[in-house]
C-alpha cells in the first residue's frame with residue numbers, strides 16, 4: 001500500500017497524487033493537517049524535510065521522485 005502524505009500548496013504533492021492514481025496501485029492520501037497534525041507528522045518522520053512524504057508498506061521511501069522511480073521499476077519488471 002502506497003501512502004502519500006500531502007499538504008495544500010505543494011506542487012510535488014499534486015504530482016505524487018496524480019502519479020499514485022495513474023499507477024493503478026492501491027494508495028491512500030493523508031492530508032496534513034486534516035488527517036494528521038504537523039506535530040504528529042514530524043514525530044512520525046523526523047528526518048523528512050520536504051513534502052510529499054511517501055511510504056510503501058509502511059516504509060518511508062522518500063518523495064515524488066522516488067515514487068516515480070519505484071513505479072517505473074515495478075512496471076518494467078512486470
Ligand SMILES: N[C@@H](CCC(=O)N[C@@H](CS)C(=O)NCC(=O)O)C(=O)O
Pocket residue numbers: 009010011012013049050051052062063064065066
Ligand atoms: N525531491 C522532492 C522535492 C519535494 C519538494 O521540494 N517539496 C516542496 C513542496 S512542493 C517542499 O517541501 N519544500 C519545502 C522545503 O524545501 O523546505 C520530491 O521529489 O518530492
